[in-house]
Structures are given as structure tokens and as C-alpha cells.
Amino acid sequence: MSGRFITFEGIDGSGKTTACSFAAAWLRKQGRSVEQTREPGGSPTAEELRSLLLKSQIEPRAELLLFVAARVENIVHTVAPALAAGCDVICDRYWDSTLAYQVGARGLDAGLVENLRSALDLPEPELTILMDLDPQHPRLSQPDLLDDDHLDNAGLAFQRRIREAFLDLSRRHAERYVVIDANAPLKQVSGCLEAALSERLS
Ligand code: TMP
Numbered sequence: 001m002s003g004r005f006i007t008f009e010g011i012d013g014s015g016k017t018t019a020c021s022f023a024a025a026w027l028r029k030q031g032r033s034v035e036q037t038r039e040p041g042g043s044p045t046a047e048e049l050r051s052l053l054l055k056s057q058i059e060p061r062a063e064l065l066l067f068v069a070a071r072v073e074n075i076v077h078t079v080a081p082a083l084a085a086g087c088d089v090i091c092d093r094y095w096d097s098t099l100a101y102q103v104g105a106r107g108l109d110a111g112l113v114e115n116l117r118s119a120l121d122l123p124e125p126e127l128t129i130l131m132d133l134d135p136q137h138p139r140l141s142q143p144d145l146l147d148d149d150h151l152d153n154a155g156l157a158f159q160r161r162i163r164e165a166f167l168d169l170s171r172r173h174a175e176r177y178v179v180i181d182a183n184a185p186l187k188q189v190s191g192c193l194e195a196a197l198s199e200r201l202s
Pocket of ligand 1 (some may be wrong): 038067093097098102173
């Protein structure tokens with residue numbers, strides 16, 4: 001039996017990484033084997049591409065291709081083997097991040113991304129959880145969220161465009177999306193997450 005492919009999306013600092021670990025622990029409690037991965041990253045070469053992407057100013061089309069290159073590495077070496085072995089895979093970001101950041105916020109052509117996506121024919125997630133956070137939420141002003149990644153420091157208007165792009169994707173693909181209100185107190189967020197996982201995956 002093939003595992004289930006679950007992706008998490010959201011703006012920088014939206015709590016995706018904590019939510020991914022929460023979901024992995026929840027699935028393990030249900031007796032599932034789980035592989036947790038992230039994009040960019042998740043395989044040795046993809047992690048090298050991540051360091052490059054997070055520390056360098058890269059021309060937007062070249063940046064897009066590097067995100068996609070890291071994705072192919074992660075899928076081939078980590079995601080696909082785990083799914084084939086029957087493990088559930090939790091991936092922190094996937095194609096929808098490319099649509100939100102490179103198309104929605106940086107203004108690249110959606111057709112370019114869609115052409116790459118259909119030509120590469122990578123697995124589609126069966127569930128995508130959007131951690132929806134207002135970019136002006138006080139949590140985002142904590143200094144530990146502002147490291148020196150140029151991608152994280154891209155400004156309020158940029159983060160707003162990304163949030164809108166994710167919300168738009170969640171409306172267009174309502175069958176695979178669950179939107180979690182990440183503005184709520186932590187306990188409420190984890191309660192909503194647990195309810196969503198149990199409804200969609202049990
Ligand atoms: P992370 O901090 O959530 O791991 O993501 C790293 C950064 O990479 C984040 O600012 C979003 C960005 N990113 C893109 O711009 N396009 C993509 O396709 C992916 C996967 C991430």
C-alpha cells in the first residue's frame with residue numbers, strides 16, 4: 001500500500017514547521033510510519049541547494065529553477081521511496097509555495113511554472129494544510145524569526161501577496177486543502193490541526 005503525501009504551506013513564520021512535527025507525531029500515534037521532509041531540502045543535494053537559495057540574491061527565473069531542481073532531488077531520493085514503502089510523507093512546502101512566492105509575489109509567469117509542473121509529473125499531495133497567518137501578527141515581530149535569509153526578510157507587502165496567493169490556491173483546490181487559522185492561540189491551533197488530520201486521514 002502506498003503512503004499518503006501531505007504538504008504544509010504558509011508565509012514565513014506561520015508555524016508550518018511546528019505543525020509538521022505535530023502531524024508526524026499524530027500519525028505515528030495512529031501506528032503509521034512517517035517520513036518528514038522539507039523544501040527546499042530533504043536530500044543531501046537539495047540541502048546544498050537550500051543553503052545557496054537562502055544566502056544568495058538570485059535572478060528570479062534562475063531561483064525558480066533551483067527551487068524546482070531541489071524539489072526533484074527531494075522527490076526522487078526521499079519522498080517517492082518513502083511513499084512506495086507505505087510511509088506517510090509530510091513535506092514542509094511544495095509546488096504551491098512556488099506558485100505563491102515565485103508567481104504570486106515575484107511576478108513570474110504562472111504558465112512557466114505550470115509547464116514545468118506538468119512536464120515533471122511529480123506526485124500530487126492528497127492533503128495540503130495551509131497555516132494561514134496575518135503577516136502583521138505580533139509573533140512575526142519576534143527577532144528570532146528574522147534571520148539573515150534574504151527570503152525571510154522580504155517585507156510586509158511581499159508577505160501579504162504570498163498570503164493572498166495561498167488563500168486563492170486554497171479556494172481553487174478546496175478538495176485537497178484545509179485552512180488552519182494560525183492567528184489563534186497555540187492550543188486552539190493544535191486542536192484544529194488534530195481535528196483536520198483526524199477527519200481527512202483516519
Ligand atoms: P522555509 O523557511 O519555510 O523552509 O522556506 C524557505 C524559503 O524558501 C521561504 O522564504 C519560502 C521560499 N520558497 C520559495 O520561494 N519557493 C519555493 O518553491 C519554496 C519551496 C520555498
